[in-house]
Amino acid sequence: MSIDEAVRLTLQSALAEHPCGEGDTWAHVALLQRIATDPLLRGLARGSTTIQQVSLSASPYTTLTMRPHTSPAVVLLRDYEFAASHRLAVEGLPDEANLALFGKCSNPNGHGHNYRLRVAVDPGHGPDALAVDLDAIVESSVLQHLDHKHLNLDTPYFSDRLPSVENIAITIHELMAAALDGSPLSFVGVRVWETDRTSASTSDRV
Numbered sequence: 001m002s003i004d005e006a007v008r009l010t011l012q013s014a015l016a017e018h019p020c021g022e023g024d025t026w027a028h029v030a031l032l033q034r035i036a037t038d039p040l041l042r043g044l045a046r047g048s049t050t051i052q053q054v055s056l057s058a059s060p061y062t063t064l065t066m067r068p069h070t071s072p073a074v075v076l077l078r079d080y081e082f083a084a085s086h087r088l089a090v091e092g093l094p095d096e097a098n099l100a101l102f103g104k105c106s107n108p109n110g111h112g113h114n115y116r117l118r119v120a121v122d123p124g125h126g127p128d129a130l131a132v133d134l135d136a137i138v139e140s141s142v143l144q145h146l147d148h149k150h151l152n153l154d155t156p157y158f159s160d161r162l163p164s165v166e167n168i169a170i171t172i173h174e175l176m177a178a179a180l181d182g183s184p185l186s187f188v189g190v191r192v193w194e195t196d197r198t199s200a201s202t203s204d205r206v
């Protein structure tokens with residue numbers, strides 16, 4: 001049996017068992033777990049083919065991925081946006097030297113980016129996880145502090161590190177880890193895009 005055929009048959013039976021309404025993230029988690037553990041797909045994986053990852057786009061801003069042999073198996077990815085300005089420069093260096101080091105991002109008066117943020121959590125911790133409002137936590141722990149701010153001047157996070165995309169990802173990772181400490185949603189990591197071509201992540205699951 002071909003992969004296409006096995007996936008089509010698996011989807012038919014899984015969707016019949018797990019009808020999902022739009023925005024019903026937890027029904028999508030159940031559907032993904034059902035697909036990824038389907039005997040037909042697992043049987044196919046016993047040959048020369050192995051299933052590395054199954055992904056389900058539940059909405060334009062929500063993706064679920066499953067790696068059957070990894071812990072956590074299922075990861076929920078949720079996307080957000082914020083706009084912020086910054087300046088990349090080593091203090092004390094002349095503008096020309098900073099321009100050589102950081103290019104246009106060293107413009108003395110700063111400049112803006114529309115950042116995209118993806119937050120990854122492990123949703124597999126029982127019914128308590130249903131009650132967690134991830135959007136509200138990201139809003140109060142991250143977006144309120146960074147959105148429409150000058151990262152160098154308006155936030156306390158970059159006094160001792162440059163607001164590069166790598167350090168923005170590390171900063172948001174730290175904020176989210178603290179916000180989800182003790183929560184039934186286990187935090188996995190983040191990815192931040194500065195442009196479509198440039199991003200940084202703190203986990204290979206994001």
Ligand SMILES: [Zn+2]
Pocket residue numbers: 086104105111112113
């Ligand atoms: Zn920049």
